[in-house]
Amino acid sequence: MAEPAIHTEGLVKTYGRNRGLTGLDLRVEPGEVYGFLGPNGAGKSTTIRLLLDLIRPTAGRVRVLGADPRRDGVALRRRIGYLAGDFVVDGRQTARELLTYLGNLRGGVPRARVDALAARLDLDLGRPIRGLSKGNRQKVGVVQAFMHSPELLILDEPTSGLDPFLQHEFLAMVREARAEGRTVFMSSHVMSEVQQTADRVGIVRDGRMVTVARVEELRERAVRKVEVTFAEPVDAAEFAALPGVSEVTVAGTVLRCRLDGRADALVKAAAAHTAVGLLCEEPDLEELFFGYYSREEATRAVA
Numbered sequence: 001m002a003e004p005a006i007h008t009e010g011l012v013k014t015y016g017r018n019r020g021l022t023g024l025d026l027r028v029e030p031g032e033v034y035g036f037l038g039p040n041g042a043g044k045s046t047t048i049r050l051l052l053d054l055i056r057p058t059a060g061r062v063r064v065l066g067a068d069p070r071r072d073g074v075a076l077r078r079r080i081g082y083l084a085g086d087f088v089v090d091g092r093q094t095a096r097e098l099l100t101y102l103g104n105l106r107g108g109v110p111r112a113r114v115d116a117l118a119a120r121l122d123l124d125l126g127r128p129i130r131g132l133s134k135g136n137r138q139k140v141g142v143v144q145a146f147m148h149s150p151e152l153l154i155l156d157e158p159t160s161g162l163d164p165f166l167q168h169e170f171l172a173m174v175r176e177a178r179a180e181g182r183t184v185f186m187s188s189h190v191m192s193e194v195q196q197t198a199d200r201v202g203i204v205r206d207g208r209m210v211t212v213a214r215v216e217e218l219r220e221r222a223v224r225k226v227e228v229t230f231a232e233p234v235d236a237a238e239f240a241a242l243p244g245v246s247e248v249t250v251a252g253t254v255l256r257c258r259l260d261g262r263a264d265a266l267v268k269a270a271a272a273h274t275a276v277g278l279l280c281e282e283p284d285l286e287e288l289f290f291g292y293y294s295r296e297e298a299t300r301a302v303a
C-alpha cells in the first residue's frame with residue numbers, strides 16, 4: 001500500500017492546561033479528498049498547524065508526504081498548498097507582486113498559471129492589496145494555495161466567508177485537483193461542502209477522532225424524511241413495521257415517515273400499492289454528525 005499523504009499517531013497538543021489534541025490518529029491516503037469535520041474548538045486548526053510545523057506536538061508522531069514536518073519543513077512547503085482559516089493579506093504591493101514573491105519561495109510558479117487562476121476567479125492582479133475588497137483578498141488566498149500545483153492541499157475552513165460564486169469555483173478547483181491525482185485535506189464545520197467533494201470524512205471532537213467513514217456510507221446511514229402519495233389510502237401499520245421506518249403518519253393518501261438507512265424495504269412495500277408521487281429529502285450529514293455526538297454523549301453519561 002502507498003505511503004499515506006498524512007499520517008498521525010497518538011498526536012497530543014496541550015496549551016498550558018488547555019487540551020488541544022488528546023491523541024489524534026489520522027490517515028489520509030494519497031489522491032483522496034478528506035473532509036476533517038468537527039465543531040468549534042474540536043482541534044481542527046491545531047491539527048493543521050501541527051501538520052505544517054507552525055506549532056510542535058506535545059507527544060505523538062506526524063508524517064506528511066512521507067516526511068517529518070519538523071525536519072523537512074522547507075522542502076515540504078513546496079509540495080503543499082495551504083490556505084489558513086484566517087488568511088490575511090495587506091500592504092502596498094500588488095496581488096501579482098505578492099503572488100510572485102510567494103511563488104519564488106516555492107521554487108517558482110509560471111506567470112501563465114497565476115494569470116489563469118486569477119482570470120478564473122476574476123481577480124485583478126495589478127491592484128494594490130490594501131485597496132482590494134475582502135472577497136478579492138480571499139481570492140488571493142485561494143490562488144496562492146493552488147498556484148504551484150501542490151501534491152497536497154491543506155485547507156482550513158476554506159469556504160467560510162466565500163461568496164457563492166467563489167465557493168462554487170473553489171469546490172470545482174478541489175474536484176479538479178483530485179482528478180489530477182492530488183490529495184486534499186479540508187477542515188470544515190459545514191457538512192454540505194464536504195458532502196459535495198470529499199471521498200472520506202473524519203469527525204473530530206474533543207481532540208480525537210470520533211469516526212471515519214466514506215461519504216456514501218454516511219449517506220446510507222443517514223436519516224431522511226420521506227413522503228409517498230398513493231392512489232388509494234394506505235394502512236400506517238403496514239409501513240410502521242418495516243426496518244428503518246419510524247414516525248409513520250397517514251393523511252388520506254399521503255404517507256410520511258422517517259427513514260433510517262436503506263430505502264429498500266420501504267420502496268418494495270410502497271410498490272405493492274399504486275404510488276403516484278415520491279418525495280425524499282436529501283440526507284444531511286449535519287443530522288448524522290450531531291447524531292454521533294448525542295450518541296457519544298449518551299454513552300459518556302451512562303459511564
Ligand SMILES: Nc1ncnc2c1ncn2[C@@H]1O[C@H](COP(=O)(O)OP(=O)(O)OP(=O)(O)O)[C@@H](O)[C@H]1O
Nearest residue numbers: 015018019020038039040041042043044045046047
Ligand atoms: N493558542 C492556544 N492557547 C490555548 N488554547 C488553545 C490555543 N489554540 C487552541 N486552543 C484550544 O485547543 C482546542 C482546539 O482548538 P482548535 O482551534 O484547534 O479547534 P478547531 O476545531 O480548529 O476550532 P475552530 O473551528 O473554532 O477553529 C480548543 O479548546 C482551544 O480553546
